[in-house]
Amino acid sequence: MSVVIEARNRGGIPLSVILGEILPAALAVSLLACVGIVHVTSRVLVVSQGYELSRLDAQSTELTRDNDRLKLELATLKAPARLEAVARTRLGMVTPSSAQVFHVTK
Amino acid sequence: MRDLKNHQPSVDAPTKWMRVRVSLIGFAFVAVLCGIFARAVNLQIHQRDRLQGMARDQYLRDLEIPARRGDIFDRRGTPLAQSVDVDSIWVDPSLFENARDTAKKLSAILGVDQKELLERFTRGRRFAWVKRQVTQTEVEKVKALNLPGFGFAKEPRRFYPQRELAAHVIGLVGTDAHGLDGLELSFEDELSGDTARRASVRDARGRKVLTNGVEDPLSRQGAAVTLTIDRHLQYAAEKALLKAVDDARAVAGMAVVLDPRTGEVLALANAPRFNPNAPQGATADHFRNRAVTDAFEPGSTFKAFVVARALEDKLITEKSTFDCEKGRMAIGKHVIHDTHPSGVLDVRGILQVSSNICAAKIGQKLGRERLVENYQQFGFAERYGLGLPGEAKGVIPFPRAEISLATQSFGQGLTASPLQAAAAFGALANRGVLMKPYLVSKVVDADGLTLLENKPTELRRVVSEKTARTVVEMLESVVEKGGTAPRARMDAYRVSGKTGTAQKADPVARGYSDKHFASFVGMVPAEDPRVVIAIFIDEPKTDIYGGLVAAPAFKEIAEVAMPHLAVPPSRVVPVVEVAAAPKKPEPPVKSPVVAAIERLDELHEADEGSVRVPDLKGQPARAAVTQALTVALEPRLVGSGRVVAQTPAAGTLVEKGARITLELAGNLPSVTR
Structure with a gap:
C-alpha cells in the first residue's frame, strides 16, 4: 500500500486507479467479515434460543401433566358413586319421590 | 583475448536454480494438497458413515416421545378414561455397589419380589426397569434412599376416574398402553396416536437443545371417543343390577338401557364387575361383558313379538280368545305347562299372565316360517356391530318339530343377547321401527377431524305403528294387578313390559336344568316410550321369576331415568307433605x-x-x-x-x-x- 502511495506521490498512479484496484478487495474482505459475524451471531442466538425453547418445552410439558392430573382429580371427585355418598351422608339428602318432582314446561 | 563476456557470471544460473526451487516447492505443495485431498476423500467418503455415527452419538440423542392416548367420554363429555403421565423407575445396574442389598431395599418399598429384581439387575447391564407407573409416594421413598444409578422416566398411564362404572364397555389397557378389552381394544388404532422418535441436540452437559423447534404435541395425540352412555343412568343401572343380583343371590346379571327413538345405548351394565384401575384379582368372569357377548334362551319376553306378528298379519285380533287348557297341554310325547293355570283368555290376558300354552297356540297359527322370519325381522340372529369385542349373534333354529314350534313361541329353544332383546322391544316402543343400537357416537382426532360419527339409523319397519301401539298398550297389563310384574309398576309413569323366566339348558344332560334366567324387559312411559330397560338375572336362587327378581331393578332404573331425562309424568301423583318430625328427646336405654x-x-x-x-x-x-x-x-x-x-x-x-x-x-x- 505504502509503495502504491509513494508511487502516487511521485505522480505515477492516479487515485482513481488505486481505488479501483483496492476497494473491491477491501469491500470483499469486509463483506466476508460481516457475513462471518452475522453467521456466528445467528448460530449463538439459535443455540441460546434452543436452550430457551427447551426450557419452555419442559415447562409446557409439566403444565400439561399438571392439567391432566387436575382434570383426572376433578373427574374422580365428580364420580356419581362419590357424589351420592356425599349427598346422603354429609348433606343428608334423599332421592325425591315421583310426587316431589315437578316438571316445568315452557 | 579472452572473451570476458563469456567469463562473466551467468545471470541465468540463479534464475534457473530459483525455478528449480519454485518447482520443488510447488511440487511439495501439490503433493501435500493431494495428500490432504486423499485424506479428505477417505474421511468424507469411505469413513463417512462411521464418523457420522460417532459424531451423532456425541451430540445427538434419540428421544422417543410417547403419544398421549385419546380420552373416552360419556355423552355429556364426562371423562370415563384418561391418560396422565406418571413416573417409572429404572436403574443402571453397573453403578451398584451391592445389587442384592439394593434389591432388598427396593423390594421393601415398592412391593416387587426381591428375586425378580435381582434377576432384572443381572440381565440388564446398563438398564433395567425397577417398577413402572409408580405413585408419587413411591418415587419419593426411592429418592430418599439416595442410591446411585437411579432414573425416573415419565410414562403415560391410563386412569378410569369413574372406577367400575361402565368398565365392561370401556375395557382396559395393559402396562404398555395397548388396549386389552372393551372399546380400548376395539378402538386401539384411533385411541393410541403416533409415538414420535426425534433426534435432539445435547450439549456437553447432556442438556437438551431444541434448535430445530418443537413438534406440536397435538400431532401425537390419539383420537377422543365419545359414547352414547349417560353416566348417571349407567350408575343407576349398575347400582340397581348389583342389588338385584345380590338380593337374588344370583350368579350374574345384565342390564341394557336404550333410547328406542334413536337406538342409542344409554347404559350397559354387568354384574359382577371389576375396577379397571386395579384389575389384579379379577377373574375372566368379572371381565365378561355378558350383555353383549352372551346369548341364552330368553323365555317369555319373546311372547310379545309372537303376538305382534300375529296381530300384524291379522291372524288374531285383540279380542281373539284362546283356551289355555287349565295349565297343561300335550304336544306329541311332550307336555307344556303354565305356572298359573288359566281357562279361556284373550290376547291381553295371555300376555298378562304369560301363558305358555296360549302363546304356543298363537305360534301354531303363525307357522314355522313366519315365526322364524318374525324373530329375524325383530333383529335376532344378527349382529349390530356395536363396536365391542365378541358381540353375540344368537341362534334361531328352524323349528322342525311341533314341540320346537311351541317352545320357540315362548322364547325357549332359541338364543338371544340382552342387547338384541332390548333393541327388539325398542322396535315396539318406536312405533314398529327397528333402530340400529349404537354405543359410539363419534371419534374425533386431535385436530378436530371427525373419524367416525354414528347417527340414528332405521333398520326396517317390523310391524305397523298401530300393531306396535296395541302390543305396548297390552303389555301395560303385565305390571298391573294380576300381571306377572306388579313390582315394575310406577306411580307417576305408565309402564309396559314383559317378564321372562327361562329354564337354562344343561349341556351335559342335554336337556333343561333346574337353573333359570329371570328377566324383565320394559319401556317407560308407555304412551311415548323414552327408554327401554332390559334386565336379565342369571341363576337367581331366592326367587326365580322375572317379575320378582328383575322387575324391581327395572323400576329402580326407570325412577332415576324419567326425571333425569325430564320426561313429564303420565299421571299426577298427589303430593304428600312430609312434615319434619319434631325432635324427640333421646329415650332412656332399655334392656x-x-x-x-x-x-x-x-x-x-x-x-x-x-x-x-x-x-x-x-x-x-x-x-x-x-x-x-x-x-x-x-x-x-x-x-x-x-x-x-x-x-x-x-x-x-x-x-x-x-x-x-x-x-x-x-x-x-x-x-x-
Missing part, C-alpha cells in the same frame, strides 16, 4: 328384653302397619305369591311346585313388607312366564 316386649306390643297395636300372615300351604307357587303380595308381604320362593311350608307361620302378626319364605315341592317342568 333388650324390655325393648322386645314393647316391640311386640307395638305390633299388636299398630293395625295399619302390620298384617297377619295368611295360610299359603298347599297352594301353587303363583297363587301363593299373588296372595302374599295382596297382603303386602314379600314372598321368597325356595324350590318349585306347591307350598309345603312357610316362615313365619300362618296367623303371625308381621310388619307390612316383611319377607315370607315359602318352601315349595313337586316339579313343574316348564316355568317360563
Whole structure:
C-alpha cells in the first residue's frame, strides 16, 4: 500500500486507479467479515434460543401433566358413586319421590 | 583475448536454480494438497458413515416421545378414561455397589419380589426397569434412599376416574398402553396416536437443545371417543343390577338401557364387575361383558313379538280368545305347562299372565316360517356391530318339530343377547321401527377431524305403528294387578313390559336344568316410550321369576331415568307433605328384653302397619305369591311346585313388607312366564 502511495506521490498512479484496484478487495474482505459475524451471531442466538425453547418445552410439558392430573382429580371427585355418598351422608339428602318432582314446561 | 563476456557470471544460473526451487516447492505443495485431498476423500467418503455415527452419538440423542392416548367420554363429555403421565423407575445396574442389598431395599418399598429384581439387575447391564407407573409416594421413598444409578422416566398411564362404572364397555389397557378389552381394544388404532422418535441436540452437559423447534404435541395425540352412555343412568343401572343380583343371590346379571327413538345405548351394565384401575384379582368372569357377548334362551319376553306378528298379519285380533287348557297341554310325547293355570283368555290376558300354552297356540297359527322370519325381522340372529369385542349373534333354529314350534313361541329353544332383546322391544316402543343400537357416537382426532360419527339409523319397519301401539298398550297389563310384574309398576309413569323366566339348558344332560334366567324387559312411559330397560338375572336362587327378581331393578332404573331425562309424568301423583318430625328427646336405654316386649306390643297395636300372615300351604307357587303380595308381604320362593311350608307361620302378626319364605315341592317342568 505504502509503495502504491509513494508511487502516487511521485505522480505515477492516479487515485482513481488505486481505488479501483483496492476497494473491491477491501469491500470483499469486509463483506466476508460481516457475513462471518452475522453467521456466528445467528448460530449463538439459535443455540441460546434452543436452550430457551427447551426450557419452555419442559415447562409446557409439566403444565400439561399438571392439567391432566387436575382434570383426572376433578373427574374422580365428580364420580356419581362419590357424589351420592356425599349427598346422603354429609348433606343428608334423599332421592325425591315421583310426587316431589315437578316438571316445568315452557 | 579472452572473451570476458563469456567469463562473466551467468545471470541465468540463479534464475534457473530459483525455478528449480519454485518447482520443488510447488511440487511439495501439490503433493501435500493431494495428500490432504486423499485424506479428505477417505474421511468424507469411505469413513463417512462411521464418523457420522460417532459424531451423532456425541451430540445427538434419540428421544422417543410417547403419544398421549385419546380420552373416552360419556355423552355429556364426562371423562370415563384418561391418560396422565406418571413416573417409572429404572436403574443402571453397573453403578451398584451391592445389587442384592439394593434389591432388598427396593423390594421393601415398592412391593416387587426381591428375586425378580435381582434377576432384572443381572440381565440388564446398563438398564433395567425397577417398577413402572409408580405413585408419587413411591418415587419419593426411592429418592430418599439416595442410591446411585437411579432414573425416573415419565410414562403415560391410563386412569378410569369413574372406577367400575361402565368398565365392561370401556375395557382396559395393559402396562404398555395397548388396549386389552372393551372399546380400548376395539378402538386401539384411533385411541393410541403416533409415538414420535426425534433426534435432539445435547450439549456437553447432556442438556437438551431444541434448535430445530418443537413438534406440536397435538400431532401425537390419539383420537377422543365419545359414547352414547349417560353416566348417571349407567350408575343407576349398575347400582340397581348389583342389588338385584345380590338380593337374588344370583350368579350374574345384565342390564341394557336404550333410547328406542334413536337406538342409542344409554347404559350397559354387568354384574359382577371389576375396577379397571386395579384389575389384579379379577377373574375372566368379572371381565365378561355378558350383555353383549352372551346369548341364552330368553323365555317369555319373546311372547310379545309372537303376538305382534300375529296381530300384524291379522291372524288374531285383540279380542281373539284362546283356551289355555287349565295349565297343561300335550304336544306329541311332550307336555307344556303354565305356572298359573288359566281357562279361556284373550290376547291381553295371555300376555298378562304369560301363558305358555296360549302363546304356543298363537305360534301354531303363525307357522314355522313366519315365526322364524318374525324373530329375524325383530333383529335376532344378527349382529349390530356395536363396536365391542365378541358381540353375540344368537341362534334361531328352524323349528322342525311341533314341540320346537311351541317352545320357540315362548322364547325357549332359541338364543338371544340382552342387547338384541332390548333393541327388539325398542322396535315396539318406536312405533314398529327397528333402530340400529349404537354405543359410539363419534371419534374425533386431535385436530378436530371427525373419524367416525354414528347417527340414528332405521333398520326396517317390523310391524305397523298401530300393531306396535296395541302390543305396548297390552303389555301395560303385565305390571298391573294380576300381571306377572306388579313390582315394575310406577306411580307417576305408565309402564309396559314383559317378564321372562327361562329354564337354562344343561349341556351335559342335554336337556333343561333346574337353573333359570329371570328377566324383565320394559319401556317407560308407555304412551311415548323414552327408554327401554332390559334386565336379565342369571341363576337367581331366592326367587326365580322375572317379575320378582328383575322387575324391581327395572323400576329402580326407570325412577332415576324419567326425571333425569325430564320426561313429564303420565299421571299426577298427589303430593304428600312430609312434615319434619319434631325432635324427640333421646329415650332412656332399655334392656333388650324390655325393648322386645314393647316391640311386640307395638305390633299388636299398630293395625295399619302390620298384617297377619295368611295360610299359603298347599297352594301353587303363583297363587301363593299373588296372595302374599295382596297382603303386602314379600314372598321368597325356595324350590318349585306347591307350598309345603312357610316362615313365619300362618296367623303371625308381621310388619307390612316383611319377607315370607315359602318352601315349595313337586316339579313343574316348564316355568317360563
